[in-house]
Amino acid sequence: GGWLGMLGGGQLGRMFCHAAQSLGYKVAVLDPADECPAGMVADLHIQAAYDDEAGLARLAQTCQAVTTEFENVPADSLRTLATRCRVSPAGDAVAIVQDRIAEKTFIASQCIPVAPHAAIRNAADLRAAPEALFPGILKVARLGYDGKGQARINTRDEALAAFADFGGVACVLEALMPLDYEISVVLARGFDGASVVFPVARNVHVDGILAVSTAAPVQQDAAHAERQAQATQAAQTIAQGLGYHGVLCVEFFVLKDGSLIVNEIAPRPHNSGHYTMDACITSQFEQQARAMAGLPLGSSSLLAPAIMLNILGDIWYASATATTQREPDWAAALAVPSAKLHLYGKQEARRGRKMGHITVVASTLEQAREDATRVAAVLGMQAPE
Numbered sequence: 001g002g003w004l005g006m007l008g009g010g011q012l013g014r015m016f017c018h019a020a021q022s023l024g025y026k027v028a029v030l031d032p033a034d035e036c037p038a039g040m041v042a043d044l045h046i047q048a049a050y051d052d053e054a055g056l057a058r059l060a061q062t063c064q065a066v067t068t069e070f071e072n073v074p075a076d077s078l079r080t081l082a083t084r085c086r087v088s089p090a091g092d093a094v095a096i097v098q099d100r101i102a103e104k105t106f107i108a109s110q111c112i113p114v115a116p117h118a119a120i121r122n123a124a125d126l127r128a129a130p131e132a133l134f135p136g137i138l139k140v141a142r143l144g145y146d147g148k149g150q151a152r153i154n155t156r157d158e159a160l161a162a163f164a165d166f167g168g169v170a171c172v173l174e175a176l177m178p179l180d181y182e183i184s185v186v187l188a189r190g191f192d193g194a195s196v197v198f199p200v201a202r203n204v205h206v207d208g209i210l211a212v213s214t215a216a217p218v219q220q221d222a223a224h225a226e227r228q229a230q231a232t233q234a235a236q237t238i239a240q241g242l243g244y245h246g247v248l249c250v251e252f253f254v255l256k257d258g259s260l261i262v263n264e265i266a267p268r269p270h271n272s273g274h275y276t277m278d279a280c281i282t283s284q285f286e287q288q289a290r291a292m293a294g295l296p297l298g299s300s301s302l303l304a305p306a307i308m309l310n311i312l313g314d315i316w317y318a319s320a321t322a323t324t325q326r327e328p329d330w331a332a333a334l335a336v337p338s339a340k341l342h343l344y345g346k347q348e349a350r351r352g353r354k355m356g357h358i359t360v361v362a363s364t365l366e367q368a369r370e371d372a373t374r375v376a377a378v379l380g381m382q383a384p385e
């Protein structure tokens with residue numbers, strides 16, 4: 001028992017609270033909002049800005065260990081906390097992954113491939129960028145998520161316009177890569193340096209937002225199994241290289257030619273790891289609590305094939321043009337017995353806003369696909385591919 005602390009009050013913090021509370025801990029959440037998904041279920045909600053001295057001091061006083069669910073938390077807040085209590089991940093690790101330029105430089109330094117890219121700090125950098133980066137994607141270096149702060153550009157002129165549009169903040173220009181599919185690896189690494197890796201998830205994004213994650217036992221397909229092993233190894237190299245403590249996710253692209261590159265790192269549990277709550281012995285949130293508390297990490301074994309469907313605010317609307325909202329028919333979705341519903345307690349459903357997710361767990365991947373398709377149909381969501 002005792003108290004664990006969480007910087008950030010979103011759904012990742014909420015699911016952490018549930019996991020930590022199940023292990024017998026009380027949780028203090030620091031978040032500026034007066035009502036937030038994690039604050040509602042925490043044992044203590046410290047309503048303060050992420051860099052508020054008094055708020056951070058109270059969090060450190062209350063808790064034996066603190067973590068974060070928000071990758072844009074000020075790295076200095078983590079460093080300040082670390083002078084008073086145990087913190088995972090460290091501010092230095094978070095500082096690297098919250099800046100796409102530093103992140104890509106770090107990954108490449110570990111001899112792991114990333115997309116061809118250039119740091120863009122001013123218009124001159126764009127004019128000098130190699131021709132091979134067009135067509136490409138211009139991404140703001142900091143604070144982007146769910147595809148926000150990104151522009152797909154065909155030409156240098158379009159890139160200059162997009163850069164001006166972003167207000168001239170530091171960006172990276174990446175070549176648009178020929179993706180075959182996307183995968184991700186979540187892992188937990190304890191203070192003793194031991195790590196536990198979760199099964200690889202295969203992810204489908206729609207409009208830059210994760211829509212579907214699938215986890216299944218390693219495929220018979222040799223090429224696919226080889227990708228999974230490579231991704232797992234790369235994630236461990238990254239965690240080790242960062243001297244990382246806590247839960248981390250690495251997003252990968254598998255390219256048309258079969259090669260594997262890293263897209264980005266998230267210094268926290270990840271949307272593509274939500275399936276672990278229902279399909280693994282230990283969830284990614286329980287690992288986060290165990291790692292910070294200095295407990296042994298649990299087994300990450302997959303109990304059965306699983307498909308997670310994200311629930312966005314869009315399904316509160318009957319159509320793309322509708323302006324009135326209605327609550328989705330949860331009972332109809334739960335009539336599929338393998339479906340597990342997780343809602344995040346958000347008051348307002350907005351288009352593109354993550355409101356919850358559903359995971360179906362079945363004895364075969366085919367059955368999981370069938371069940372997920374039924375769930376998607378009754379909720380008016382796009383069917384998983």
Ligand code: ATP
Nearest residue numbers: 115137144145146147148174175176177205208263
């Ligand atoms: P997240 O919510 O995962 O943090 P983000 O805003 O950081 O999202 P990215 O992960 O960089 O955005 O990109 C979102 C999606 O856009 C990717 O999952 C992929 O589908 C596509 N994408 C990003 N970069 C590239 C690229 N260089 N080439 C092709 N597709 C890309």
Ligand code: MG
Nearest residue numbers: 144145146264
């Ligand atoms: Mg990101």
Ligand code: MG
Nearest residue numbers: 146251263264
């Ligand atoms: Mg991403």
